[in-house]
Amino acid sequence: MKRWFEPVTTAWLGVVTHKLRSFLTILGIVIGVAAVITLMSIGRGAQQQILSNISSLGSNLITIRPGATNFGGVRGAVGSGSTLTLEDAAAISEQIQYVDTVAPTYSTSFQVVVGAQNTRTQVTGVTTGYQDTNNLKVADGAFISDYDYQRGAKVAVIGSNVKDTLFADTDPLGQQIRMGNYVVRVIGILESKGLSLVGSADDAILIPLTALQQMSAQTRTSRGDHVVSSISVAISDDKQATYVSDEITTLLRSRHQLGPGVDNDFNILSLQEIASTISQTIGTMTLLLGAIAAISLLVGGIGVMNIMLVSVLERTREIGIRKALGARERDIWGQFLIEAALLTFAGGIIGVGLGWLIAAFVNRTGALSTVVSPDIVILAVSVSVGIGLFFGFYPAWNASRLNPIDALRSE
Amino acid sequence: MIRLENISKVYPMGKRKLTVLNGVSVNIERGEMVAIMGPSGSGKSTMLNLIGCLDKPTSGSYYLEDKEVSRLNSGELAQVRSQKIGFVFQSFNLLPRLSALANVELGMRYAGGVDRRQAREALEKVGLADRTSHRPNELSGGEQQRVAIARALVKNPPLLLADEPTGNLDSHSGEEIIHILTSLHAEQGITLVMITHELKIARYCQRIIHFSDGQVVKEEKV
Numbered sequence: 260m261k262r263w264f265e266p267v268t269t270a271w272l273g274v275v276t277h278k279l280r281s282f283l284t285i286l287g288i289v290i291g292v293a294a295v296i297t298l299m300s301i302g303r304g305a306q307q308q309i310l311s312n313i314s315s316l317g318s319n320l321i322t323i324r325p326g327a328t329n330f331g332g333v334r335g336a337v338g339s340g341s342t343l344t345l346e347d348a349a350a351i352s353e354q355i356q357y358v359d360t361v362a363p364t365y366s367t368s369f370q371v372v373v374g375a376q377n378t379r380t381q382v383t384g385v386t387t388g389y390q391d392t393n394n395l396k397v398a399d400g401a402f403i404s405d406y407d408y409q410r411g412a413k414v415a416v417i418g419s420n421v422k423d424t425l426f427a428d429t430d431p432l433g434q435q436i437r438m439g440n441y442v443v444r445v446i447g448i449l450e451s452k453g454l455s456l457v458g459s460a461d462d463a464i465l466i467p468l469t470a471l472q473q474m475s476a477q478t479r480t481s482r483g484d485h486v487v488s489s490i491s492v493a494i495s496d497d498k499q500a501t502y503v504s505d506e507i508t509t510l511l512r513s514r515h516q517l518g519p520g521v522d523n524d525f526n527i528l529s530l531q532e533i534a535s536t537i538s539q540t541i542g543t544m545t546l547l548l549g550a551i552a553a554i555s556l557l558v559g560g561i562g563v564m565n566i567m568l569v570s571v572l573e574r575t576r577e578i579g580i581r582k583a584l585g586a587r588e589r590d591i592w593g594q595f596l597i598e599a600a601l602l603t604f605a606g607g608i609i610g611v612g613l614g615w616l617i618a619a620f621v622n623r624t625g626a627l628s629t630v631v632s633p634d635i636v637i638l639a640v641s642v643s644v645g646i647g648l649f650f651g652f653y654p655a656w657n658a659s660r661l662n663p664i665d666a667l668r669s670e
Numbered sequence: 671m672i673r674l675e676n677i678s679k680v681y682p683m684g685k686r687k688l689t690v691l692n693g694v695s696v697n698i699e700r701g702e703m704v705a706i707m708g709p710s711g712s713g714k715s716t717m718l719n720l721i722g723c724l725d726k727p728t729s730g731s732y733y734l735e736d737k738e739v740s741r742l743n744s745g746e747l748a749q750v751r752s753q754k755i756g757f758v759f760q761s762f763n764l765l766p767r768l769s770a771l772a773n774v775e776l777g778m779r780y781a782g783g784v785d786r787r788q789a790r791e792a793l794e795k796v797g798l799a800d801r802t803s804h805r806p807n808e809l810s811g812g813e814q815q816r817v818a819i820a821r822a823l824v825k826n827p828p829l830l831l832a833d834e835p836t837g838n839l840d841s842h843s844g845e846e847i848i849h850i851l852t853s854l855h856a857e858q859g860i861t862l863v864m865i866t867h868e869l870k871i872a873r874y875c876q877r878i879i880h881f882s883d884g885q886v887v888k889e890e891k892v
């Protein structure tokens with residue numbers, strides 16, 4: 260038998276000779292590790308779920324909206340200002356790296372009439388790049404084409420909610436919508452997508468920006484530029500979101516001639532940045548939960564120490580015999596330390612199994628999705644071994660210091 | 671083999687001091703078989719513990735194989751015990767959870783490594799070849815003491831110390847044990863120091879050292 264292996268078998272013997280006691284000793288560790296694994300897996304699951312929800316909205320999307328209006332100290336809502344222009348959008352498209360597509364929009368409200376339905380609502384003028392930029396899919400019909408855009412065709416693509424509200428059970432394709440004095444024809448219906456950063460696409464009525472310019476006088480800045488309501492930018496590399504945001508900020512500040520110390524007259528929202536903020540927040544919460552669960556690991560460790568002290572007392576004679584046979588202090592010390600570590604290691608493994616089962620069960624109920632990641636498993640097991648070493652240190656030291664003659668004499 | 675020069679052992683008992691050994695000088699030659707006798711509290715057990723390197727003298731010098739061991743630290747003493755000394759106790763001191771074979775292997779554990787074949791041979795030598803897998807509580811007292819002898823001798827130490835090896839045994843088993851010890855001594859030339867109360871047992875030895883009040887009072891050749 261290998262020399263290094265002997266202490267482990269000796270320690271293992273110490274564990275298995277008192278099966279019930281060993282099990283009760285490690286129960287605290289088992290529960291602690293299981294709690295850590297379960298809570299962390301729920302946290303990780305929530306994190307992944309939220310991240311995948313966000314990335315389905317387009318994690319490569321940056322949205323720029325005008326800043327608040329500011330008349331004599333009265334501050335309006337974000338987006339109420341008229342500072343962004345079509346020319347800004349063109350500059351972003353031309354001058355900034357990693358920019359894939361740029362989609363400026365201009366929204367204005369119209370009295371919309373379809374049959375007996377008559378309602379006032381927002382109509383958004385878009386460019387053909389709007390579909391790709393916002394990752395929109397057409398459920399039925401087609402999106403606004405270049406041809407439609409160039410000639411300012413009076414055509415509309417509507418969201419699923421709009422379809423339900425205005426057309427109820429009839430097929431809206433080819434039907435007409437009256438907007439103020441104009442009539443537009445429905446050519447496409449968008450797939451439902453849920454909420455996005457710039458209002459829900461499900462509630463949108465999209466027409467070519469060129470058509471909207473004919474139907475409604477587009478606001479112009481003092482320099483004669485065309486004002487837009489928002490600019491969406493799709494970037495080619497998610498990781499460059501912060502870089503692109505910074506570049507856009509610099510570009511727009513110089514275009515808008517904002518001196519140092521003047522607030523931005525626009526707002527930039529990047530899904531990627533929001534996602535990473537949310538992800539970090541959940542990560543912190545998860546760690547906090549794990550730390551609370553880890554307190555029971557600490558309590559379990561104290562239990563291990565207690566039992567090891569009793570065990571040393573009970574085996575005083577055995578220690579004396581081993582010393583008489585030539586065991587050095589470090590042999591005895593090692594034996595009890597390994598025994599403690601072996602106990603908590605077993606506790607860690609059982610705890611991981613239990614935590615994994617609970618996590619799988621939670622997953623099956625469908626209430627929460629859970630992800631047991633290997634790093635947490637490794638961490639939990641090594642922490643429990645560490646606890647064994649830490650709390651086994653003193654009892655083992657006690658054992659090693661016993662006087663062999665007294666130890667041999669004890670009953 | 672063993673040279674004790676003016677050895678004293680004093681235990682502090684509160685304010686008073688208890689002198690257990692008072693200037694003991696003893697020589698034991700290599701291959702000798704010596705019995706130590708004396709009433710309870712005469713210091714003979716303390717003497718054996720000192721010879722066995724389980725304890726250190728308060729003053730005086732102890733040379734084991736011409737090497738002074740009375741100044742060694744506890745780690746070095748453990749080393750000496752593991753290499754040079756085998757113990758046999760009155761109460762056997764086997765580990766109850768281990769089989770006879772595993773108990774014998776324990777004797778090699780701290781002396782350089784376990785060799786199962788060697789452990790089996792040691793059990794055969796004491797006539798327990800068919801009892802290797804029995805636990806101590808499944809063995810008679812005499813058998814247990816034979817396992818203990820096998821454990822003490824499996825690492826081939828030059829010195830064997832026995833503290834009343836027959837004290838817990840009936841006279842028949844006691845005879846068996848003493849026969850095993852004498853034949854080991856005769857065949858292997860091992861040095862043997864043994865404490866005993868029974869003159870009949872002591873008569874098997876070559877020399878008897880009588881202790882009283884922490885001093886050697888009489889030495890007689892058998």
